[in-house]
Amino acid sequence: MTRGSGNNLGNTMNDRIGTMLKSIVATAALLGTVGFALPAHAAAQDGGTFAVRGATIHTVADGVIEGGTIVLRDGRIIAVGTDVDIPADAEIIDGEGKHVFPGMIDAFSSLGLTEIGAVAVTNDASELGRWNPHLNAHTAIHPASEHIPVARANGITHSMVAPGGGGRGFGGGGGSGIQGQATLVHLDGWTVEEMEIEKTAAMVLGWPTLTTSFRAFAGFGRPAGGRSFRQAQERFDEQVAEMDEWFVAAQHYRQAVASGSERVPRNIQLEHLSRVLDRGMKVIVRANGWREIESAIEFAEKWNLDLVIAGGNGAREIAGTLAEKNIPVILGPVQRVPQGEDTAYDDPNTLPGVLHDAGVEIAFATFNSSDSRTLPYEAANSVSWGLTKEAALEAVTLAPARVLGVDDRLGSLEIGKVGNLIVTDGDPLEITTQIEWVFIKGVPSDLDNKHRSLWEKYNNRPARRVTTTT
Numbered sequence: 001m002t003r004g005s006g007n008n009l010g011n012t013m014n015d016r017i018g019t020m021l022k023s024i025v026a027t028a029a030l031l032g033t034v035g036f037a038l039p040a041h042a043a044a045q046d047g048g049t050f051a052v053r054g055a056t057i058h059t060v061a062d063g064v065i066e067g068g069t070i071v072l073r074d075g076r077i078i079a080v081g082t083d084v085d086i087p088a089d090a091e092i093i094d095g096e097g098k099h100v101f102p103g104m105i106d107a108f109s110s111l112g113l114t115e116i117g118a119v120a121v122t123n124d125a126s127e128l129g130r131w132n133p134h135l136n137a138h139t140a141i142h143p144a145s146e147h148i149p150v151a152r153a154n155g156i157t158h159s160m161v162a163p164g165g166g167g168r169g170f171g172g173g174g175g176s177g178i179q180g181q182a183t184l185v186h187l188d189g190w191t192v193e194e195m196e197i198e199k200t201a202a203m204v205l206g207w208p209t210l211t212t213s214f215r216a217f218a219g220f221g222r223p224a225g226g227r228s229f230r231q232a233q234e235r236f237d238e239q240v241a242e243m244d245e246w247f248v249a250a251q252h253y254r255q256a257v258a259s260g261s262e263r264v265p266r267n268i269q270l271e272h273l274s275r276v277l278d279r280g281m282k283v284i285v286r287a288n289g290w291r292e293i294e295s296a297i298e299f300a301e302k303w304n305l306d307l308v309i310a311g312g313n314g315a316r317e318i319a320g321t322l323a324e325k326n327i328p329v330i331l332g333p334v335q336r337v338p339q340g341e342d343t344a345y346d347d348p349n350t351l352p353g354v355l356h357d358a359g360v361e362i363a364f365a366t367f368n369s370s371d372s373r374t375l376p377y378e379a380a381n382s383v384s385w386g387l388t389k390e391a392a393l394e395a396v397t398l399a400p401a402r403v404l405g406v407d408d409r410l411g412s413l414e415i416g417k418v419g420n421l422i423v424t425d426g427d428p429l430e431i432t433t434q435i436e437w438v439f440i441k442g443v444p445s446d447l448d449n450k451h452r453s454l455w456e457k458y459n460n461r462p463a464r465r466v467t468t469t470t
Contacts (some may be wrong), residue, residue: 007300008303010150014369018409025194025238026265028337031035033420035402035433037261037311040108046076047073047074047442047443048072048074048091048442048443049071049072049073049074049087049089049090049093050072050073050090050091050092050093050258050306050439050442050443050444051069051070051071051072051084051087051090051093051417052069052070052092052093052095052098052100052334052437053069053086053092053093053094053095054067054068054069054094054095054200055067055068055070055096055098055099055100055423056068056095056098056099056100057069057080057099057100057185057413058099058100058101058102058393058413059080059102059412059413059414060101060102060393060394060397060398060411060412060413061398061411061412061413061414062412063125064083065080065081065082067082068080068081068082068100069081069082069084069086069095070084070100070413071084071087071090071444072421072439072442073087073090073442074442075415075418075419075441075442075443076417076419076442077413077415077416077417077418077419077421077442078415079415080413080414080415082325087149091109092106093423094188095423096434097425098423098424098425099270099423099424099425099426099427099428100413100422100423100424101155101393101397101413101421101422101424102254102397102398102410102411102412102413102420102421102422102423103155103156103157103158103397103410103420103421103439103440104152104155104156104157104366104375104376104397104422104428104436105156105157105158105159105160105363105400105401105404105410105411106156106158106160106366106372106375106400107159107330107364107365107398107400107403107404108162108284108310108330108332108362108365108367108371109159109160109161109162109365109366109367109368109369109372110125110161110162110164110367111141111145111147111148111151111159111161111162111185111187111369111372112140112142112143112145112147112148112161112185112192112369113125113137113140113141113142113161113164114369115142115145115146115147115368121269123146124140124142124245125140125163125164125179126163126164126179127163129406130175130176130177130178130206131177131178131246131269132163132177132178132180132269133178133180133181133203133269133270133272133273134180134268134269134271134272135163135180135181136180136181136183136200137161137162137163137180137181137182137183138161138177138181138183138192138199138200138331141161141183141185141192141195142462143189143190143191143195146449146450147369147372147448148187148188148240149446149447149448149450150161150370150372150449150450150451151187151372151373151375152188152372152438152440152445152447152449153238153373153435153438153447153448153449153451153452154373154374154375154376154435155422155424155428155435155438156187156373156375156389157186157187157420157421157422157438157439157440157445158184158185158186158187158197158374158410158420158440159184159185159187159372160182160183160184160185160201160202160365160400160404161180161182161185162179162180162182162202162204162284163179163180163181163182164179165177169337175209176204176206176207176208176209176239176242176243177203177205177206177243178203178246178273179204179208180203180204180206181201181202181203181204181270181272182200182201182202182203182204182284182320183196183198183199183200183201183419184196184197184198184404184406185197186420186440186441187338187440187445188441188446194337196202197406197409198406199409200281201404202281202282202283202308202404203272203273203275203276203281203282203283203284204282204284204286204310205243205283205284205285205286205296206238206285206297207241207285207286207292207296208235208239208240208284208292208295209236209288209289209292210232210233210236210289210291210292211232212227212228212229212231212232221361225379236295240295240299243296243447244299244302245298246273246418247273247277247303248335249270250270250273250274250276251274251277252269252276253267253274254270254272254274254277257271276303276305276306277303277304277305278304279304279305280306281306282306282308282331282404282405283300283305283306283307283308284308284310285300285307285308285309285310286311287309287310287311287312288308288311288312288313288314288339289313289314290314290315290316290317290318290393291314291324292314292452293309293312293314293315293318294318294321296309296329297321297322297325297327300327300370307327308327308328308330308403309322309327309328309329309330310327310329310330310332310365310367311331311332312330312331312332312351312355313332313339313347313348313351313368315329315351315355315360316347316351316354316355318361319354319355319358320358322355322358322360323359323360326361327360328360328361328362328363328399328402328403329354329360329361329363330362330363330364330365330400330403331351331355331362331363331364331365331395332349332365332366332367332377333366333367333368333371333374334348334349334351334352334375334378334381334382335348335377335378335381336348337376337392346385347383349381349384349385350382350385350386352364352379352382352384352385352386352387352391352395353385353386353387353388354386356387356388356391356395357386361399361402361403362391362395362399363395363396363399363400363403364368364378364379364395364396364400365400366378367415374394374427375396376398376428377394377429377431379392379393379395379396379429380392380429380430383429389427389429392429393429395410396429397411398411398412399411414459418441418442419439419441419442419443420436420439420440420441421439422435422437422438422439423436423437423438423439424436435447
């Protein structure tokens with residue numbers, strides 16, 4: 001750019017600013033929030049006081065309040081009920097005919113770690129090597145990801161962002177190994193520090209897979225044959241033993257450090273892994289087959305780990321064991337084909353209801369980034385197959401908060417909790433419902449996103465001119 005292009009640059013910037021302002025006003029008008037959206041967004045820096053008055057409030061923890069009011073001040077819920085004094089300085093939202101729900105939690109996602117799957121430089125969900133206990137997703141989250149505003153606009157207010165270990169989506173799993181530390185974040189903020197809830201929410205392990213055949217794809221591979229069950233079991237046992245060696249080393253390292261010896265060289269990997277021993281940190285094990293889950297449970301008992309199963313396709317077979325041992329399961333998408341030749345066609349849909357009825361704590365997750373917005377519909381789909389509507393709502397709000405150990409702050413609408421909530425015109429699990437307001441940390445969040453801007457762009461395209469000749 002030459003010096004002489006300054007005026008052109010100024011004109012271009014003015015045009016862009018004008019276009020942005022028009023877009024903001026148009027969006028506000030669409031939501032019925034003209035005159036309030038901008039001041040509320042500006043107030044995000046200072047906290048402020050807000051009240052939603054006369055709405056149906058779904059607390060999740062303590063039933064439904066008809067014609068209720070909820071008040072937020074300085075990022076926290078300070079009042080919920082029908083007889084609530086609204087502070088004089090509160091900005092009031094008319095909630096008549098509206099519903100208020102807790103913000104939803106995607107219990108396992110790659111939000112901020114990946115942007116375009118086919119473009120390698122936009123993907124930072126995994127690292128080289130299989131043993132990465134020292135790595136934390138927190139350092140790789142990109143707050144400006146286009147996926148975050150899309151998820152937020154559909155009522156997802158926070159998510160556990162986890163390293164994927166090289167897996168592609170839910171089915172891949174990333175192979176066996178220690179994939180790193182997951183972080184829990186709000187889906188709003190200029191920096192990851194502003195988004196942070198728990199920098200280290202859990203350690204993620206990829207459990208070995210016990211399989212006897214290779215998958216075929218597009219005619220390639222070996223759909224038949226592969227290895228015998230004995231060979232598969234031997235390979236599985238070798239990988240579990242390798243995992244065990246890492247935990248033995250972590251235990252010895254912790255003991256050596258505790259002894260006060262100055263001759264112990266610092267080992268970052270073992271230092272971080274040792275934190276999970278004796279239930280010092282949540283350990284989320286990605287495992288699907290019932291044999292793999294059973295093996296993970298035995299391993300967790302040996303090392304006294306605070307275990308959570310992620311995936312859990314085969315959890316149906318050992319639901320009683322999971323319930324007895326109080327081991328929660330983070331379930332992946334139910335809108336998928338069943339895995340395994342002998343698996344019932346409706347297995348993904350009925351599994352959440354079966355586990356819930358057995359007494360297993362369940363939470364839904366997308367194990368994805370671009371699909372995080374579909375979280376409520378994964379839960380809703382299970383309602384048609386046996387899961388109660390109340391349990392489905394809890395599985396995307398309070399249940400994942402309990403699973404991740406933050407239910408004292410998140411997951412329900414109770415006094416003292418963080419003001420993460422959504423205001424809707426109906427049930428957020430229904431695809432026709434509109435999310436009209438999203439509050440994160442007690443202030444309204446911007447609902448603009450790439451999906452909305454593209455819809456506005458093409459909705460406002462000029463009508464096609466049709467010419468006729470005679």
